[in-house]
Amino acid sequence: MWPLxxxxxxxxxxxxxxxxxxxxxxxxxxxxxxxxxxxxxxxxRSILEMREERTLEEQAGTDGTQVLSLKDKLEFAPRAALNRNRPQES
Structure with a gap:
């Protein structure tokens, strides 16, 4: 009976x-x-709202027209990844 x-x-x-x-x-x-x-x-508030508010507070005291050039931003990147195809500076 148990097997059944x-x-x-x-x-x-x-x-x-x-x-x-x-x-x-x-x-x-x-x-x-x-x-x-x-x-x-x-x-x-949602995370997106808090992030936008924090970004606005950070930008409130700065001049929005004064930004770094693209060349200056690339200097902070690792040399091995982004400078492979750039010509070497003498």
Whole structure:
């Protein structure tokens, strides 16, 4: 009799475990909701908004027309990566 039961359980396992998993997940979700309480409205700004505000604050005291040339910016890059095809300066 036991081999027949085990064969039936192995055959119909997805049909048995899926509803059990749904019930356990729903109970856990509602239990966590009950423990944490009602959610508070999100007052925190998004990361994109904070980044834009920080960038504007950094640029507030500087002159936007005074920027580094492209040559000056390339000097900070590693020589091995970007200077391979540039002619050597004498």
């Amino acid at each position: 039961v085990w064969t039936a359980m192995r055959t119909y396992a997805p049909y048995v475990t899926f509803p059990v998993a749904v019930v356990v997940g729903a109970v856990g979700y509602h239990l966590e909701w009950f423990i944490r309480g009602t959610p508070k409205p999100r007052e925190q």
